[in-house]
Amino acid sequence: MHTIRLGTFSPSVLLEVATVTGTLAAAGLAVAETPVRTSAQQFTDLFDGRLDAAFTNPDNVLAYRCVPTNPLGRTGDVRILGAVDRGLGLALFTGTSGLGAVRDGTFGVDVPGSGFAFIGYELLARAGLRRDVDYRVEALGATPRRARALIDGTIDATVLNAGNDLLASDSGAQRVASVTAIGPYVGTVLAATGDSLDRHGDRIRTLLDVVSATARDIVAGRHAEAALAAVERRLGLTGATAARHLETLADPQQGLVTDARLTQADLSTVIDLRNRHVPGATALTVAGVLASGLVDAPWEL
Numbered sequence: 001m002h003t004i005r006l007g008t009f010s011p012s013v014l015l016e017v018a019t020v021t022g023t024l025a026a027a028g029l030a031v032a033e034t035p036v037r038t039s040a041q042q043f044t045d046l047f048d049g050r051l052d053a054a055f056t057n058p059d060n061v062l063a064y065r066c067v068p069t070n071p072l073g074r075t076g077d078v079r080i081l082g083a084v085d086r087g088l089g090l091a092l093f094t095g096t097s098g099l100g101a102v103r104d105g106t107f108g109v110d111v112p113g114s115g116f117a118f119i120g121y122e123l124l125a126r127a128g129l130r131r132d133v134d135y136r137v138e139a140l141g142a143t144p145r146r147a148r149a150l151i152d153g154t155i156d157a158t159v160l161n162a163g164n165d166l167l168a169s170d171s172g173a174q175r176v177a178s179v180t181a182i183g184p185y186v187g188t189v190l191a192a193t194g195d196s197l198d199r200h201g202d203r204i205r206t207l208l209d210v211v212s213a214t215a216r217d218i219v220a221g222r223h224a225e226a227a228l229a230a231v232e233r234r235l236g237l238t239g240a241t242a243a244r245h246l247e248t249l250a251d252p253q254q255g256l257v258t259d260a261r262l263t264q265a266d267l268s269t270v271i272d273l274r275n276r277h278v279p280g281a282t283a284l285t286v287a288g289v290l291a292s293g294l295v296d297a298p299w300e301l
Contacts, residue, residue, distance in 0.1 A: 002203050003030045007042045007054040009142045010162040011035075011234035013227065013249065014084070014256070018214040020226050027206050037141045039063075039114050040071040046193050047076050053192040053204050055084060058262070058270050059115025061191045065294050066284060067274075071111050077194035079296035082208045082260030084215075087187030089248045090116075090161035090179040092123040095150055096172040099127055105156030106136045108146045116143075118273040119185075120159045123177045131277075161187060163235035163245050170241055180253050183269040186262055197296070208260055215256035218249055264301045 006015075015031050018024045024031065034051060036042040039060045045051040047064075061080050063070040094102055107124065109117035121131050129135055138155060140146050147164035149155045151171045160168055169175060179185045190208050197204060218227050227249070231242045249255045268286050275283045295301060 001025070001030050002028055002200075003032050004200065004203060004207055005032050005034060005050070005052045006207075007034045007036045007045055007051045007056070009036060009042075009055070010144060010164065012055060013230045013234050014211055014214050014218070016230035016234055017218060017223055017226050018210050020230070021214070021217075021223055023210050023214055027210050029203060029207055029210065031207070035142075037145075038071075038139075039110055043072060043076075043078065046078060046191070046196070047072075047074075049195070052196050052200050053081075053190060053207070055188050056191050057115040058186055058189045058267070059118065059274060061189065062270060062274065062284070062289065062294060063114065066289060066292055067281070069113075069281070071113065077293075078191055079194065079197070080189045080191050080262060080294055081205065081296055082190050082212070083186045083257040083262045083266070084188040084190055084211060084260075085186070085256050086251075086254050087179050087185055088162045089165045089245070089254055090119065090159065090185070090187050091165060092120055092157065092176045092178075093150060093160050093165065093168050093173045094157045094176055095153060095155075096174070097156075098174050099129070099157075099176060102129055102157045103134050106138050106154075107131075108138050108140045108149050108155035108158040110141060110143075110146075111139050112137050113278060115270065115273070116159045118277045119179050119182065120157070121277045122182055122273060123159075123179075124157070126181070127176070163231065163237050166237060166241050166245055167235075178254070182273070184263065184265045185269050186257065186266045189262065190260075212258060212260045216258040218246075219256055219258055221250075260297070261299060262295060262297070262301065267295070267301065
């Protein structure tokens, strides 16, 4: 049995279902999940070899491969191996007072120059609110911390997903706009460094196969009891709220990716958001990003 050290922002329902159904063990794998507080920490641990792979946002991989001004101030050979989900309910949320409180208020982010932050800036801009003019930006780290800050009223808006959105909704937070309003979007990818792939490539790619197969099972309604139990244990959701998240997992626009494919349209959305919300930076192109080797996959984009 080979153990893969995987960095994650939120506990993975997929991995628990793959574990309890024996799919991971049948592939000769175990996964040691390491919760990460920020994307900077996650990619430091990837580059330094403390993680073998990561579930992360595709913009993070783009930043730490192609953008030298990322929070670490360095780039490296980090690659996207495949898509895991389409955001899992990813949306802009405000507190109970709605968008009105965001003006002169605080928008919570992981780090100000990352993918989820860009989604928030875009959706707020479409509502007529400008970054650093109409609201302040505060770095808070991973999604569960931002959900708690919104629920506690210490921030006025943030972007949430993966069950954190439902916990916030149940506490009175308002879902203002979904990432689906922006375009086709992949929320989570499996990523690894070139060095890690040299050492563990077959195992990491087998993990992607297991994740995709488990996603197909969940979307098809198989392992429903195991999936619901995983949602309850991993995300702290119960009753109707847990059932709603299970529905999100199977949603074709927001849910699990069953074939691991990242399309050019998905990548274009990520690149366009970064180009729009990083003023003065050299514009990235899909062709240039693909030429950099960002996507290490057996299919053509």
